[in-house]
Amino acid sequence: QKEVEQNSGPLSVPEGAIASLNCTYSDRVSQSFFWYRQYSGKSPELIMSIYSNGDKEDGRFTAQLNKASQYVSLLIRDSQPSDSATYLCAARNTNAGKSTFGDGTTLTVKP
Amino acid sequence: DAGVTQSPTHLIKTRGQQVTLRCSPKSGHDTVSWYQQALGQGPQFIFQYYEEEERQRGNFPDRFSGHQFPNYSSELNVNALLLGDSALYLCASSLAPTETNYGYTFGSGTRLTVV
Numbered sequence: 263q264k265e266v267e268q269n270s271g272p273l274s275v276p277e278g279a280i281a282s283l284n285c286t287y288s289d290r291v292s293q294s295f296f297w298y299r300q301y302s303g304k305s306p307e308l309i310m311s312i313y314s315n316g317d318k319e320d321g322r323f324t325a326q327l328n329k330a331s332q333y334v335s336l337l338i339r340d341s342q343p344s345d346s347a348t349y350l351c352a353a354r355n356t357n358a359g360k361s362t363f364g365d366g367t368t369l370t371v372k373p
Numbered sequence: 374d375a376g377v378t379q380s381p382t383h384l385i386k387t388r389g390q391q392v393t394l395r396c397s398p399k400s401g402h403d404t405v406s407w408y409q410q411a412l413g414q415g416p417q418f419i420f421q422y423y424e425e426e427e428r429q430r431g432n433f434p435d436r437f438s439g440h441q442f443p444n445y446s447s448e449l450n451v452n453a454l455l456l457g458d459s460a461l462y463l464c465a466s467s468l469a470p471t472e473t474n475y476g477y478t479f480g481s482g483t484r485l486t487v488v
Contacts, residue, residue, distance in 0.1 A: 359467075359469075363417075
């Protein structure tokens with residue numbers, strides 16, 4: 263079992279719809295979670311971080327964390343074609359400086 | 374405010390050769406982590422440097438080594454290259470490892486091809 267698991271996709275949504283990306287993690291001591299966006303051929307870019315249970319909103323993005331279920335999600339509202347990318351979920355525990363990444367979910371937003 | 378700088382951008386090496394990749398972290402960051410990303414996979418942790426010491430290491434052989442300099446820049450060295458070492462190598466800079474709620478800033482990466 264991978265430490266951080268994501269559906270590989272591809273996930274396809276129409277423009278203007280809500281895209282929902284999910285991530286589960288196995289290490290219960292993971293405390294901080296991050297979503298990165300990676301365009302094809304580019305390096306990852308940090309979108310959101312979350313470390314408390316509940317929702318955290320930033321513009322069109324909402325991250326959700328449920329530590330009891332070991333589940334993290336990212337919602338993208340009013341999806342745009344420019345949101346088409348691979349979204350990487352990462353987890354970090356308090357004892358480790360490193361982040362462990364999932365393999366990413368590829369999102370395609372169709373005009 | 375300079376971001377993370379990696380060099381070179383692309384590199385082609387022959388099996389058995391050695392390679393050195395370089396990274397300058399974002400201004401204000403003092404921790405450098407190196408990741409290997411194969412096509413279609415997430416970044417895999419190689420090691421992390423803080424205060425010029427290797428603080429953590431992933432499941433990579435000793436052929437992979439690194440260094441951090443007093444100005445926080447870092448090098449990744451790979452000896453005895455294998456075809457399987459072909460990947461995108463990412464440098465991620467951040468604050469001190471204890472700043473666990475702080476995410477990474479990635480460089481643009483070095484695409485290494487071993488032939």
